[in-house]
Amino acid sequence: MGEFKVHRVRFFNYVPSGIRCVAYNNQSNRLAVSRTDGTVEIYNLSANYFQEKFFPGHESRATEALCWAEGQRLFSAGLNGEIIEYDLQALNIKYAVDAFGGPIWSMTASPSGSQLLIGCEDGSVKLFQITPDKIQFERNFDRQKSRILSLSWHPSGTHIAAGSIDYISVFDVKSGSAIHKMNVDRRYMGVSKRKCIVWGVAFLSDGTIISVDSAGKVQFWDSVTGTLAKNHLIANADVLSIAVADQEDSFVVGTAEGTVFHFQLVSVTSNSNEKQWVRTKPFQHHTHDVRTVAHSPTALISGGTDTHLVIRPLMERVEVKNYDAALRKITFPHRCLVSCSKKRQLLLFQFAHHLELWRLGSTVATGRNGDTLPLSKNADHLLHLKTKGPENIICSCISPCGSWIAYSTASRFFLYRLNYEHDNISLKRVSKMPAFLRSALQILFSEDSTKLFVASNEGSLHIIQLLEGNFKHLHAFQRLSGTVEAMCLLAVSPDGNWLAASGTSAGVHVYNVKLLKLHCTVPAYNFPVTALAIAPNTNNLVIAHSDQQVFEYSIPDKQYTEWSRTVQKQGFHQLWLQRDTPITHISFHPKRPMHILLHDAYMFCIIDKSLPLPNDKTLLYNPLPPKNESDVVQRRTAHAFKISKIYKPLLFMDLLDEKTLVAVERPLDDIIAQLPPPIKKKKFGT
Numbered sequence: 012m013g014e015f016k017v018h019r020v021r022f023f024n025y026v027p028s029g030i031r032c033v034a035y036n037n038q039s040n041r042l043a044v045s046r047t048d049g050t051v052e053i054y055n056l057s058a059n060y061f062q063e064k065f066f067p068g069h070e071s072r073a074t075e076a077l078c079w080a081e082g083q084r085l086f087s088a089g090l091n092g093e094i095i096e097y098d099l100q101a102l103n104i105k106y107a108v109d110a111f112g113g114p115i116w117s118m119t120a121s122p123s124g125s126q127l128l129i130g131c132e133d134g135s136v137k138l139f140q141i142t143p144d145k146i147q148f149e150r151n152f153d154r155q156k157s158r159i160l161s162l163s164w165h166p167s168g169t170h171i172a173a174g175s176i177d178y179i180s181v182f183d184v185k186s187g188s189a190i191h192k193m194n195v196d197r198r199y200m201g202v203s204k205r206k207c208i209v210w211g212v213a214f215l216s217d218g219t220i221i222s223v224d225s226a227g228k229v230q231f232w233d234s235v236t237g238t239l240a241k242n243h244l245i246a247n248a249d250v251l252s253i254a255v256a257d258q259e260d261s262f263v264v265g266t267a268e269g270t271v272f273h274f275q276l277v278s279v280t281s282n283s284n285e286k287q288w289v290r291t292k293p294f295q296h297h298t299h300d301v302r303t304v305a306h307s308p309t310a311l312i313s314g315g316t317d318t319h320l321v322i323r324p325l326m327e328r329v330e331v332k333n334y335d336a337a338l339r340k341i342t343f344p345h346r347c348l349v350s351c352s353k354k355r356q357l358l359l360f361q362f363a364h365h366l367e368l369w370r371l372g373s374t375v376a377t378g379r380n381g382d383t384l385p386l387s388k389n390a391d392h393l394l395h396l397k398t399k400g401p402e403n404i405i406c407s408c409i410s411p412c413g414s415w416i417a418y419s420t421a422s423r424f425f426l427y428r429l430n431y432e433h434d435n436i437s438l439k440r441v442s443k444m445p446a447f448l449r450s451a452l453q454i455l456f457s458e459d460s461t462k463l464f465v466a467s468n469e470g471s472l473h474i475i476q477l478l479e480g481n482f483k484h485l486h487a488f489q490r491l492s493g494t495v496e497a498m499c500l501l502a503v504s505p506d507g508n509w510l511a512a513s514g515t516s517a518g519v520h521v522y523n524v525k526l527l528k529l530h531c532t533v534p535a536y537n538f539p540v541t542a543l544a545i546a547p548n549t550n551n552l553v554i555a556h557s558d559q560q561v562f563e564y565s566i567p568d569k570q571y572t573e574w575s576r577t578v579q580k581q582g583f584h585q586l587w588l589q590r591d592t593p594i595t596h597i598s599f600h601p602k603r604p605m606h607i608l609l610h611d612a613y614m615f616c617i618i619d620k621s622l623p624l625p626n627d628k629t630l631l632y633n634p635l636p637p638k639n640e641s642d643v644v645q646r647r648t649a650h651a652f653k654i655s656k657i658y659k660p661l662l663f664m665d666l667l668d669e670k671t672l673v674a675v676e677r678p679l680d681d682i683i684a685q686l687p688p689p690i691k692k693k694k695f696g697t
């Protein structure tokens with residue numbers, strides 16, 4: 012691998028927002044996730060659980076409900092009283108409609124997907140019709156005395172269950188009238204509580220209503236008679252969420268203690284047709300409240316205050332017992348939040364509402380492999396740049412020379428010029444940005460810092476010439492005919508002649524920056540692109556996909572390179588393909604053209620193209636330290652993949668110069684330390 016001096020950076024104080032809602036789409040096998048800051052993320056479960064799209068958050072959007080309707084249409088609702096539909100192609104908000112019922116606590120789509128039902132703070136239940144381009148208010152149901160915290164349709168679409176404080180209502184959809192009101196037992200462990208909040212309800216085909224509440228109970232109700240049929244006390248705290256499988260043979264609930272319980276419908280005896288609900292499996296993959304759960308055909312999905320998205324496969328439903336049967340825990344976004352100025356050794360950190368600029372520390376000490384060297388100069392926090400307005404930052408970048416910073420929110424684009432005088436830094440905003448640069452999905456500077464490349468959410472790519480404290484718009488590559496998707500990833504060649512752009516599924520397009528025209532399109536691939544970069548000198552484009560495949564494409568020759576063809580013929584090592592976090596960054600060594608440097612959240616790898624590829628019988632990664640010099644030489648020449656797992660979780664890693672690396676880590680313990688304390692549970696013997 013070679014020896015590098017590594018800057019281990021742990022002062023990126025990034026804390027992901029907690030998860031508030033999840034919504035699973037069975038048709039597309041995609042999962043929508045909303046967080047407490049209003050951010051909405053889309054995960055493609057068929058593409059190795061890759062986060063292929065996201066919508067930035069907003070201070071006034073506290074999302075309380077999320078659902079899919081009409082197949083591929085995504086809606087959210089929250090405490091600002093608005094229903095929002097998202098444009099999944101342009102990656103922006105299509106429209107927002109005020110429901111005029113105060114804060115919205117719950118929302119669900121009808122079984123046919125043609126109607127939306129919302130529950131409001133004022134006790135109203137409102138029905139909306141979904142039209143091809145918008146939603147239209149249809150009517151109100153009978154108003155209740157307290158807020159509607161949970162809703163569920165009967166699979167036939169004829170009745171609705173609504174959970175409130177102390178009771179559950181059953182509505183007839185045709186008349187809008189409440190036909191039953193079922194009071195929930197306030198008692199908890201024999202002691203009467205002041206209120207019992209029904210956090211979730213599920214309406215089954217046989218007329219059974221399952222409710223979960225703040226008294227720690229899972230209850231089964233008969234909707235025909237309006238009576239309680241069965242009661243399960245499962246927790247010493249609130250049961251916050253419930254989700255039922257499509258076949259209605261199992262359901263999952265999440266508690267405030269961080270436990271997820273799985274219930275299954277099983278036969279009473281081996282020869283009996285009579286079945287009953289039995290609590291079969293408890294899972295403790297969370298430390299804090301499990302605010303939301305979902306049930307896919309093969310897995311239980313949960314998320315909550317501890318920021319983790321946990322996907323727990325059900326072994327009895329996984330057809331092939333391979334790596335798809337392993338537990339997934341997703342914590343960090345599948346995009347880069349760090350950019351680097353190699354010339355000035357600066358790092359720009361992106362947070363939701365501000366940017367931080369740091370200068371790396373330095374040392375004059377030397378040592379042996381593995382030594383920690385003392386700093387002669389500590390890292391400096393140079394700049395704290397706060398955004399104006401309630402919108403979250405979508406993307407940001409610092410130029411390689413360190414003199415420019417650009418970032419974008421959903422409605423504004425900002426460009427700043429930095430001046431350095433000794434230890435002082437001054438900042439000047441470039442004013443009068445053009446209207447077509449209102450919002451950007453990705454920003455990138457050229458290697459010589461003279462050009463700025465901007466991918467707008469309208470699908471166009473803009474080239475900006477940077478002047479001293481000003482700019483000039485050079486060209487715009489418009490969206491290709493037949494495509495409606497915005498570009499999310501950009502890569503520019505070191506000589507500035509080539510620009511590669513990729514959407515989540517539209518393939519990779521390569522543009523000639525000098526001639527200002529489309530040069531070629533890389534052959535389409537089934538899995539989305541997670542990272543791409545253009546190598547110096549050769550202008551080979553290296554592309555990483557969510558299924559862990561890596562391709563090398565020659566831009567001048569418009570074809571895959573010989574090395575890439577060899578890789579596809581032989582195939583990658585089985586352990587390489589079984590990694591569950593995507594490659595998020597690719598770079599190259601300036602003096603070693605055969606080396607490709609890349610990383611995911613738990614591994615840093617150098618691929619040496621001059622060495623043979625490992626087969627499945629070869630040891631891909633050896634965690635043991637080398638025994639002697641001959642062992643070191645043997646490992647260097649064994650095969651092409653040189654892997655290090657010292658640095659994790661790894662948010663960013665890149666070369667500063669030929670012999671220096673910078674690694675930005677974010678230990679999970681540091682994140683947990685900044686979360687609110689979990690519910691204290693008494694343990695035996697304490």
